Amino acid sequence: DQQVKQNSPSLSVQEGRISILNCDYTNSMFDYFLWYKKYPAEGPTFLISISSIKDKNEDGRFTVFLNKSAKHLSLHIVPSQPGDSAVYFCAASGTASKLTFGTGTRLQVTL
């Protein structure tokens, strides 16, 4: 039973364009959401997060949007760069320390 779902296993975007990665969750107790980025042969690294009291958080080229009523969040990368090519994991947590991750979306940014 996947409580965090990333329904697009892969996404291809041209350099300079916007990348939009989507994530849905089912557990209404989740109140904190994160995106991690993973390169091959490396562990995931933290990218950006958002608390449920906000609907948007921005950090440079990366913006995360949260729609609590739809239980949906998205990560926007603009402009996309070849170095952004990686697997992106959405994660969520409630009151405990543990994170529940999605299955990941592989982003390829083409020249």
Next chain:
Amino acid sequence: DAGVIQSPRHEVTEMGQEVTLRCKPISGHNSLFWYRQTMMRGLELLIYFNNNVPIDDSGMPEDRFSAKMPNASFSTLKIQPSEPRDSAVYFCATHRDRGRDTQYFGPGTRLTVL
């Protein structure tokens, strides 16, 4: 800071053999998490420790899996006996357990069970 250290980076073994994966957390981090990454299920939490005590092991798939944290500097994940379906990448992650502190992941151990 060396980050989270995992060993070995790669492990190839035969079905039925015992496998031990090791993790050294970042100094000062008091929570440690073991994850398994597969294509079908993404990153699954297997078990996590806080101050060396197991807090939630509900993700451990079956009795063949066990984890220990004998001190703040070391943790092991053991699979005995191993099966081909255990083939995956296993990650260790740690954090300081202060509010919403982020988790820092090690490079992972790629396990192949033949």
